[in-house]
Amino acid sequence: MALTNAQYESIIREYEEKQIKNRHILENRLSDIRNAYPEYADLEDASASLSLSFTRRLIDGEEGARQALSEALESLRQKKKDFLLEKGFSADYLDPVFECADCRDTGYIGRKKCRCFEKRIIELLYHQSNLSGTLMLENFDTLSYEYLPKDILPDYKKAVETAKSFVSSFDECCRNLLFMGTVGTGKTFLSNCIAKALIDTSHSVIYFSAVDLFDTFAGHIFGKDKKALENFCDDLYHCDLVIIDDLGTELESSFVTSYFFSFLNERQQLGKSTLITTNLDLKNLNDRYSERICSRIIGNFEICLLTGPDIRICKKT
Numbered sequence: 001m002a003l004t005n006a007q008y009e010s011i012i013r014e015y016e017e018k019q020i021k022n023r024h025i026l027e028n029r030l031s032d033i034r035n036a037y038p039e040y041a042d043l044e045d046a047s048a049s050l051s052l053s054f055t056r057r058l059i060d061g062e063e064g065a066r067q068a069l070s071e072a073l074e075s076l077r078q079k080k081k082d083f084l085l086e087k088g089f090s091a092d093y094l095d096p097v098f099e100c101a102d103c104r105d106t107g108y109i110g111r112k113k114c115r116c117f118e119k120r121i122i123e124l125l126y127h128q129s130n131l132s133g134t135l136m137l138e139n140f141d142t143l144s145y146e147y148l149p150k151d152i153l154p155d156y157k158k159a160v161e162t163a164k165s166f167v168s169s170f171d172e173c174c175r176n177l178l179f180m181g182t183v184g185t186g187k188t189f190l191s192n193c194i195a196k197a198l199i200d201t202s203h204s205v206i207y208f209s210a211v212d213l214f215d216t217f218a219g220h221i222f223g224k225d226k227k228a229l230e231n232f233c234d235d236l237y238h239c240d241l242v243i244i245d246d247l248g249t250e251l252e253s254s255f256v257t258s259y260f261f262s263f264l265n266e267r268q269q270l271g272k273s274t275l276i277t278t279n280l281d282l283k284n285l286n287d288r289y290s291e292r293i294c295s296r297i298i299g300n301f302e303i304c305l306l307t308g309p310d311i312r313i314c315k316k317t
């Protein structure tokens with residue numbers, strides 16, 4: 001499941017709060033109407049005494065009693081609605097209040113999650129991903145080959161196919177991807193395409209630029225709050241996909257780097273996918289991170305090379 005237990009419980013709590021809030025709204029409306037119009041309270045009393053007066057007849061099994069009671073109650077219900085309309089309210093003003101009429105704010109229809117619940121999960125996943133705004137602009141639907149020079153088109157199309165197959169096989173196997181190429185060759189764009197497609201199918205995705213990720217690691221490692229580091233790592237270990245953008249642009253720190261690579265190992269062992277983009281080529285990766293670390297990346301990641309000029313400059317010219 002893409003949600004952690006804590007996230008699931010937080011959504012359930014939102015539903016409970018919604019129910020309480022809407023019950024209060026209804027109670028306040030009822031008491032306002034009763035206070036302002038005592039004759040409305042008379043109609044309510046009439047419904048109660050009507051049911052009471054039928055009790056004996058129902059117990060005795062009198063033929064037609066149930067039907068007669070339901071007709072009488074329906075007529076009183078109609079009178080109440082007419083009364084509300086006459087006083088300038090809507091006919092359903094005193095009906096139970098729901099934000100989602102389908103599930104009556106329970107989040108479930110039978111044992112199945114309601115559409116509003118699914119929508120809330122996806123909202124939460126977007127928020128958690130650190131990417132919410134970007135993904136509306138950068139996704140498989142907005143992908144275009146228009147500004148690409150002809151000579152790099154085949155490689156780029158191949159990378160797009162890899163990205164699509166990464167998404168379609170995501171639930172079947174753990175794959176790690178490394179988009180490698182110079183600045184502006186579409187690596188981040190493709191990783192965003194993958195992120196959106198996965199979040200829209202309720203997978204949890206967390207995006208970090210390498211700079212931010214290493215800073216956050218360092219802040220937690222050297223900070224006093226060990227619990228914060230634990231929680232942070234817990235999210236990073238267990239989320240369905242972690243994207244690390246621009247590896248190699250972070251400040252060099254061998255201590256944080258070793259932390260980072262033990263994080264990669266941990267995800268590998270948990271069978272969780274990771275996606276990395278980098279401007280470094282294999283030689284530079286090797287120079288920057290030890291050979292041991294580099295060979296681990298090469299061994300566990302599918303390398304997808306993106307070459308060519310900066311697409312952003314091609315668009316401008």
Ligand SMILES: [Zn+2]
Binds near residue numbers: 102103104117
């Ligand atoms: Zn619903």
